[in-house]
Amino acid sequence: MTLAEAYARFNSGEVIPPNDPAFSVVFPIVGETLRLIGKLNASGDIGEARQILSQILDQEVHESTTVFPPFTTNFGRFTTIGKNVFINHGCSFLDLGGITIEDNVLIGPQVKLVTENHPLDPATRKGLITKPIVIKQNAWIGAGATILPGVTIGENSVVAAGAVVSKDVPDNTVVGGIPAKFLKHID
Template identity: 50%
Template sequence: MATPTFDERGLMLDGKLYDSTVPELARERESCCEKIIDFNCERNAQKRLEMLKDIVGNLGENSCILPPFRCDYGKYISVGHDTFVNYNLTVLDANYVKIGNHVLIGPNVQLIAATHPTDPLIRNSLVEYGLPIVIKDGAWIGAGATILPGITIGENSVVGAASVVTRDVPDNTIVAGNPARVIRKVSEHPGWTREQRDVPLN
Protein backbone atom coordinates (compact mmCIF):
# COMPACT_ATOMS: atom_id res chain seq x y z
CA MET A 1 0.00 0.00 0.00
CA ALA A 2 1.41 3.36 -1.05
CA THR A 3 2.25 5.94 1.57
CA PRO A 4 -0.11 8.92 1.26
CA THR A 5 1.49 12.12 0.05
CA PHE A 6 0.51 15.35 1.80
CA ASP A 7 0.88 18.94 0.71
CA GLU A 8 2.73 19.97 3.86
CA ARG A 9 2.96 23.66 2.92
CA GLY A 10 -0.75 23.75 2.17
CA LEU A 11 -1.53 22.14 5.51
CA MET A 12 0.79 24.61 7.26
CA LEU A 13 -0.88 27.66 5.74
CA ASP A 14 -4.34 26.21 6.46
CA GLY A 15 -3.51 25.99 10.16
CA LYS A 16 -3.53 22.18 10.18
CA LEU A 17 -1.02 19.64 11.43
CA TYR A 18 1.95 19.45 9.08
CA ASP A 19 5.44 17.97 8.96
CA SER A 20 8.02 20.76 9.01
CA THR A 21 10.89 18.33 8.38
CA VAL A 22 10.01 17.57 4.75
CA PRO A 23 12.87 18.53 2.41
CA GLU A 24 10.94 21.26 0.58
CA LEU A 25 10.17 23.24 3.74
CA ALA A 26 13.60 22.57 5.21
CA ARG A 27 15.24 24.00 2.07
CA GLU A 28 13.06 27.10 2.22
CA ARG A 29 13.96 27.73 5.85
CA GLU A 30 17.65 27.25 5.09
CA SER A 31 17.47 29.67 2.16
CA CYS A 32 15.72 32.24 4.33
CA CYS A 33 18.31 31.73 7.07
CA GLU A 34 21.13 32.50 4.64
CA LYS A 35 19.41 35.71 3.52
CA ILE A 36 18.77 36.73 7.12
CA ILE A 37 22.43 36.25 8.04
CA ASP A 38 23.50 38.47 5.12
CA PHE A 39 20.88 41.09 6.04
CA ASN A 40 21.94 41.20 9.68
CA CYS A 41 25.60 41.62 8.72
CA GLU A 42 25.07 44.32 6.07
CA ARG A 43 26.27 47.79 7.16
CA ASN A 44 24.67 49.83 4.38
CA ALA A 45 21.05 50.81 5.10
CA GLN A 46 20.01 51.00 1.44
CA LYS A 47 21.44 47.56 0.71
CA ARG A 48 19.64 46.19 3.78
CA LEU A 49 16.37 47.61 2.45
CA GLU A 50 16.82 45.86 -0.89
CA MET A 51 17.75 42.61 0.86
CA LEU A 52 14.70 42.89 3.11
CA LYS A 53 12.44 43.17 0.07
CA ASP A 54 13.83 39.80 -1.02
CA ILE A 55 13.13 38.23 2.38
CA VAL A 56 9.58 39.29 3.30
CA GLY A 57 6.54 38.77 1.13
CA ASN A 58 5.68 42.46 1.05
CA LEU A 59 7.36 45.60 2.38
CA GLY A 60 5.44 48.87 2.07
CA GLU A 61 6.85 52.30 1.31
CA ASN A 62 8.84 54.03 4.07
CA SER A 63 8.89 50.91 6.24
CA CYS A 64 11.95 49.66 8.07
CA ILE A 65 13.06 46.60 10.01
CA LEU A 66 16.29 47.12 11.94
CA PRO A 67 18.74 44.26 12.34
CA PRO A 68 19.05 41.83 13.91
CA PHE A 69 15.90 40.28 12.50
CA ARG A 70 14.94 36.60 12.46
CA CYS A 71 12.22 34.60 10.74
CA ASP A 72 11.60 31.09 9.40
CA TYR A 73 10.34 31.65 5.85
CA GLY A 74 9.98 35.40 5.37
CA LYS A 75 7.65 35.22 2.39
CA TYR A 76 4.61 34.76 4.63
CA ILE A 77 5.29 38.13 6.32
CA SER A 78 3.56 41.24 5.00
CA VAL A 79 4.46 44.75 6.21
CA GLY A 80 2.42 47.84 5.31
CA HIS A 81 3.67 51.36 4.67
CA ASP A 82 5.24 53.75 7.21
CA THR A 83 5.87 50.96 9.70
CA PHE A 84 8.91 50.88 11.96
CA VAL A 85 10.32 47.71 13.54
CA ASN A 86 13.06 48.09 16.13
CA TYR A 87 15.96 45.75 16.90
CA ASN A 88 15.68 42.00 17.35
CA LEU A 89 12.25 41.11 15.98
CA THR A 90 11.62 37.37 15.85
CA VAL A 91 8.83 36.05 13.60
CA LEU A 92 8.02 32.35 13.50
CA ASP A 93 5.98 32.53 10.32
CA ALA A 94 4.57 29.03 10.02
CA ASN A 95 1.46 30.89 8.89
CA TYR A 96 0.73 34.34 7.54
CA VAL A 97 1.88 37.31 9.64
CA LYS A 98 0.33 40.58 8.50
CA ILE A 99 1.68 43.86 9.92
CA GLY A 100 -0.32 46.92 8.88
CA ASN A 101 0.42 50.55 8.09
CA HIS A 102 1.84 53.02 10.63
CA VAL A 103 2.69 50.21 13.05
CA LEU A 104 5.40 50.59 15.68
CA ILE A 105 7.15 47.46 16.97
CA GLY A 106 9.59 47.84 19.85
CA PRO A 107 12.83 45.93 20.39
CA ASN A 108 12.87 42.23 21.28
CA VAL A 109 9.30 41.56 20.15
CA GLN A 110 8.26 38.01 19.24
CA LEU A 111 5.49 37.21 16.77
CA ILE A 112 4.93 33.49 17.21
CA ALA A 113 2.58 32.01 14.61
CA ALA A 114 4.04 28.52 15.12
CA THR A 115 2.92 26.16 17.86
CA HIS A 116 2.71 22.49 18.87
CA PRO A 117 -0.05 20.14 20.04
CA THR A 118 -0.25 19.65 23.80
CA ASP A 119 -0.88 15.90 23.37
CA PRO A 120 2.62 14.37 23.67
CA LEU A 121 1.72 11.48 21.36
CA ILE A 122 0.99 13.93 18.55
CA ARG A 123 3.76 16.37 19.49
CA ASN A 124 6.42 13.67 19.56
CA SER A 125 5.50 12.59 16.04
CA LEU A 126 7.13 15.86 14.91
CA VAL A 127 4.02 17.41 13.39
CA GLU A 128 3.11 20.96 14.36
CA TYR A 129 0.80 23.74 13.22
CA GLY A 130 0.61 27.50 12.89
CA LEU A 131 -2.11 30.15 13.10
CA PRO A 132 -2.04 33.60 11.46
CA ILE A 133 -1.17 36.81 13.29
CA VAL A 134 -2.62 40.18 12.26
CA ILE A 135 -1.42 43.55 13.57
CA LYS A 136 -3.78 46.21 12.28
CA ASP A 137 -2.99 49.76 11.19
CA GLY A 138 -1.65 52.16 13.79
CA ALA A 139 -0.90 49.57 16.47
CA TRP A 140 2.09 49.85 18.80
CA ILE A 141 3.72 46.71 20.18
CA GLY A 142 5.88 47.54 23.19
CA ALA A 143 9.39 46.27 23.83
CA GLY A 144 9.71 42.61 24.68
CA ALA A 145 6.08 41.73 23.98
CA THR A 146 5.09 38.29 22.71
CA ILE A 147 2.13 37.79 20.36
CA LEU A 148 0.93 34.19 20.29
CA PRO A 149 -0.57 32.19 17.38
CA GLY A 150 -3.92 33.21 15.95
CA ILE A 151 -3.97 36.68 17.54
CA THR A 152 -5.27 39.89 16.01
CA ILE A 153 -4.10 43.22 17.43
CA GLY A 154 -6.73 45.88 16.81
CA GLU A 155 -6.37 49.16 14.96
CA ASN A 156 -4.50 51.85 16.94
CA SER A 157 -4.16 49.52 19.93
CA VAL A 158 -1.18 49.40 22.28
CA VAL A 159 0.47 46.30 23.75
CA GLY A 160 2.47 47.10 26.88
CA ALA A 161 6.14 46.18 27.17
CA ALA A 162 6.87 42.54 28.08
CA SER A 163 3.21 41.55 27.67
CA VAL A 164 2.17 38.11 26.49
CA VAL A 165 -0.90 38.40 24.26
CA THR A 166 -3.08 35.29 24.36
CA ARG A 167 -6.37 36.83 23.16
CA ASP A 168 -7.40 39.22 20.41
CA VAL A 169 -7.02 42.91 21.28
CA PRO A 170 -9.96 45.17 20.31
CA ASP A 171 -9.41 48.35 18.31
CA ASN A 172 -8.25 51.45 20.22
CA THR A 173 -7.39 49.49 23.37
CA ILE A 174 -4.35 49.32 25.66
CA VAL A 175 -3.46 45.88 27.04
CA ALA A 176 -0.62 44.83 29.32
CA GLY A 177 0.52 41.96 31.50
CA ASN A 178 1.01 38.20 31.31
CA PRO A 179 -1.47 37.23 30.08
CA ALA A 180 -2.28 40.65 28.64
CA ARG A 181 -5.47 42.23 29.94
CA VAL A 182 -7.36 45.34 28.90
CA ILE A 183 -6.16 48.42 30.80
CA ARG A 184 -8.16 51.17 29.11
CA LYS A 185 -8.92 52.84 25.81
CA VAL A 186 -6.18 54.74 23.98
CA SER A 187 -5.89 58.49 24.51
CA GLU A 188 -7.43 60.72 21.86
CA HIS A 189 -6.67 64.38 21.09
CA PRO A 190 -8.97 65.47 18.25
CA GLY A 191 -7.57 68.23 16.10
CA TRP A 192 -4.00 67.80 17.33
CA THR A 193 -1.21 69.01 15.04
CA ARG A 194 2.56 68.54 15.14
CA GLU A 195 2.97 72.14 16.32
CA GLN A 196 1.25 71.24 19.60
CA ARG A 197 3.64 69.59 22.05
CA ASP A 198 1.88 70.22 25.38
CA VAL A 199 -0.57 67.29 25.33
CA PRO A 200 -0.48 64.70 28.16
CA LEU A 201 2.18 62.05 27.50
CA ASN A 202 0.26 58.89 28.33
Protein backbone atom coordinates in the same frame (compact mmCIF):
# COMPACT_ATOMS: atom_id res chain seq x y z
CA MET B 1 2.88 20.87 -3.94
CA THR B 2 3.14 24.60 -4.60
CA LEU B 3 4.04 27.28 -2.07
CA ALA B 4 0.39 28.45 -2.07
CA GLU B 5 -0.76 24.90 -1.35
CA ALA B 6 1.81 24.61 1.47
CA TYR B 7 0.51 27.88 2.95
CA ALA B 8 -3.06 26.55 2.80
CA ARG B 9 -1.91 23.32 4.45
CA PHE B 10 -0.17 25.19 7.27
CA ASN B 11 -3.34 27.23 7.80
CA SER B 12 -5.71 24.26 7.82
CA GLY B 13 -5.96 24.28 11.62
CA GLU B 14 -4.74 20.68 11.68
CA VAL B 15 -1.58 19.26 13.21
CA ILE B 16 0.99 19.17 10.41
CA PRO B 17 3.26 16.15 10.98
CA PRO B 18 7.00 16.52 10.24
CA ASN B 19 6.71 14.23 7.19
CA ASP B 20 3.93 16.31 5.60
CA PRO B 21 4.72 17.35 1.98
CA ALA B 22 4.29 21.02 2.97
CA PHE B 23 7.59 20.84 4.84
CA SER B 24 9.42 19.67 1.71
CA VAL B 25 8.27 22.90 0.02
CA VAL B 26 9.35 25.24 2.82
CA PHE B 27 12.64 23.65 3.94
CA PRO B 28 14.66 24.69 0.85
CA ILE B 29 13.39 28.25 1.33
CA VAL B 30 14.36 28.16 5.02
CA GLY B 31 17.97 27.54 3.97
CA GLU B 32 17.93 30.57 1.67
CA THR B 33 16.23 32.65 4.38
CA LEU B 34 18.99 31.79 6.86
CA ARG B 35 21.64 32.87 4.35
CA LEU B 36 19.85 36.16 3.69
CA ILE B 37 19.29 36.80 7.42
CA GLY B 38 23.07 36.63 7.84
CA LYS B 39 23.47 39.28 5.14
CA LEU B 40 20.72 41.48 6.59
CA ASN B 41 22.21 41.34 10.08
CA ALA B 42 25.69 42.15 8.77
CA SER B 43 24.37 45.21 6.96
CA GLY B 44 25.11 48.65 8.30
CA ASP B 45 22.75 50.38 5.90
CA ILE B 46 18.97 50.76 6.40
CA GLY B 47 18.25 50.75 2.65
CA GLU B 48 20.31 47.62 2.11
CA ALA B 49 18.60 45.91 5.07
CA ARG B 50 15.21 46.76 3.51
CA GLN B 51 16.30 45.32 0.15
CA ILE B 52 17.47 42.10 1.77
CA LEU B 53 14.22 41.88 3.74
CA SER B 54 12.39 42.24 0.41
CA GLN B 55 14.32 39.20 -0.86
CA ILE B 56 13.46 37.23 2.29
CA LEU B 57 9.75 38.07 2.00
CA ASP B 58 9.80 37.66 -1.80
CA GLN B 59 7.95 40.97 -2.13
CA GLU B 60 8.91 44.62 -2.24
CA VAL B 61 9.15 46.25 1.19
CA HIS B 62 8.12 49.89 0.77
CA GLU B 63 10.85 52.51 1.11
CA SER B 64 8.96 54.07 4.06
CA THR B 65 9.46 50.90 6.10
CA THR B 66 12.50 50.47 8.35
CA VAL B 67 13.95 47.35 9.93
CA PHE B 68 16.87 47.63 12.38
CA PRO B 69 19.12 44.57 12.52
CA PRO B 70 19.45 42.15 14.08
CA PHE B 71 16.25 40.60 12.81
CA THR B 72 15.34 36.93 12.50
CA THR B 73 12.67 34.91 10.76
CA ASN B 74 12.48 31.20 10.11
CA PHE B 75 10.82 31.47 6.71
CA GLY B 76 9.71 34.96 5.62
CA ARG B 77 7.56 34.17 2.61
CA PHE B 78 4.35 34.13 4.69
CA THR B 79 4.89 37.67 6.06
CA THR B 80 3.51 40.85 4.50
CA ILE B 81 4.53 44.31 5.70
CA GLY B 82 2.71 47.54 4.89
CA LYS B 83 3.99 51.10 4.44
CA ASN B 84 5.60 53.27 7.09
CA VAL B 85 6.31 50.32 9.41
CA PHE B 86 9.15 50.47 11.94
CA ILE B 87 10.70 47.23 13.24
CA ASN B 88 13.26 47.84 15.98
CA HIS B 89 16.36 45.80 16.94
CA GLY B 90 16.22 42.14 17.85
CA CYS B 91 12.77 41.15 16.57
CA SER B 92 11.93 37.56 15.71
CA PHE B 93 9.11 36.46 13.38
CA LEU B 94 8.07 32.79 13.11
CA ASP B 95 5.73 33.06 10.15
CA LEU B 96 4.68 29.63 8.87
CA GLY B 97 1.15 30.52 10.01
CA GLY B 98 1.27 33.90 8.25
CA ILE B 99 1.99 37.40 9.58
CA THR B 100 0.26 40.52 8.27
CA ILE B 101 1.55 43.91 9.42
CA GLU B 102 -0.56 46.77 8.11
CA ASP B 103 0.53 50.40 7.54
CA ASN B 104 1.96 52.72 10.21
CA VAL B 105 2.78 49.98 12.73
CA LEU B 106 5.53 50.40 15.34
CA ILE B 107 7.26 47.27 16.61
CA GLY B 108 9.58 47.75 19.57
CA PRO B 109 12.88 45.99 20.23
CA GLN B 110 12.96 42.28 21.04
CA VAL B 111 9.34 41.66 19.95
CA LYS B 112 8.42 38.10 19.04
CA LEU B 113 5.64 37.26 16.59
CA VAL B 114 5.01 33.51 16.87
CA THR B 115 2.47 31.85 14.55
CA GLU B 116 3.59 28.30 15.33
CA ASN B 117 2.83 25.94 18.19
CA HIS B 118 3.14 22.23 18.93
CA PRO B 119 0.46 19.76 20.06
CA LEU B 120 0.37 18.76 23.74
CA ASP B 121 0.17 15.06 22.86
CA PRO B 122 3.74 13.66 23.01
CA ALA B 123 2.96 11.29 20.11
CA THR B 124 2.37 14.23 17.74
CA ARG B 125 4.41 16.95 19.46
CA LYS B 126 6.96 17.27 16.64
CA GLY B 127 4.14 18.40 14.37
CA LEU B 128 3.06 22.02 14.02
CA ILE B 129 -0.20 23.85 14.55
CA THR B 130 -0.13 27.30 12.96
CA LYS B 131 -2.45 30.29 13.11
CA PRO B 132 -1.94 33.74 11.55
CA ILE B 133 -1.09 36.97 13.33
CA VAL B 134 -2.56 40.25 12.07
CA ILE B 135 -1.37 43.64 13.30
CA LYS B 136 -3.76 46.33 12.11
CA GLN B 137 -2.80 49.86 11.09
CA ASN B 138 -1.37 52.32 13.61
CA ALA B 139 -0.78 49.64 16.25
CA TRP B 140 2.25 49.85 18.54
CA ILE B 141 3.84 46.70 19.94
CA GLY B 142 6.03 47.59 22.96
CA ALA B 143 9.53 46.30 23.69
CA GLY B 144 9.85 42.62 24.48
CA ALA B 145 6.20 41.77 23.82
CA THR B 146 5.25 38.34 22.49
CA ILE B 147 2.27 37.88 20.18
CA LEU B 148 1.06 34.27 20.04
CA PRO B 149 -0.62 32.30 17.22
CA GLY B 150 -4.03 33.40 16.00
CA VAL B 151 -3.96 36.90 17.52
CA THR B 152 -5.19 40.07 15.82
CA ILE B 153 -4.01 43.40 17.24
CA GLY B 154 -6.67 46.04 16.51
CA GLU B 155 -6.28 49.43 14.84
CA ASN B 156 -4.54 52.10 16.93
CA SER B 157 -4.01 49.64 19.80
CA VAL B 158 -0.99 49.43 22.06
CA VAL B 159 0.60 46.29 23.50
CA ALA B 160 2.62 47.25 26.59
CA ALA B 161 6.25 46.29 26.91
CA GLY B 162 6.79 42.69 28.01
CA ALA B 163 3.19 41.61 27.44
CA VAL B 164 2.32 38.14 26.24
CA VAL B 165 -0.74 38.39 24.01
CA SER B 166 -2.77 35.20 23.56
CA LYS B 167 -6.15 36.75 22.65
CA ASP B 168 -7.30 39.35 20.13
CA VAL B 169 -6.85 43.00 21.08
CA PRO B 170 -9.81 45.24 20.12
CA ASP B 171 -9.29 48.50 18.23
CA ASN B 172 -8.24 51.55 20.26
CA THR B 173 -7.20 49.73 23.43
CA VAL B 174 -4.09 49.24 25.56
CA VAL B 175 -3.25 45.78 26.88
CA GLY B 176 -0.43 44.60 29.11
CA GLY B 177 0.75 41.83 31.42
CA ILE B 178 1.15 38.09 31.26
CA PRO B 179 -1.26 37.06 29.94
CA ALA B 180 -2.14 40.43 28.43
CA LYS B 181 -5.29 42.02 29.77
CA PHE B 182 -7.25 45.16 28.93
CA LEU B 183 -5.78 48.27 30.59
CA LYS B 184 -7.65 51.18 28.98
CA HIS B 185 -9.33 52.64 25.92
CA ILE B 186 -7.59 55.09 23.61
CA ASP B 187 -9.73 58.13 22.74
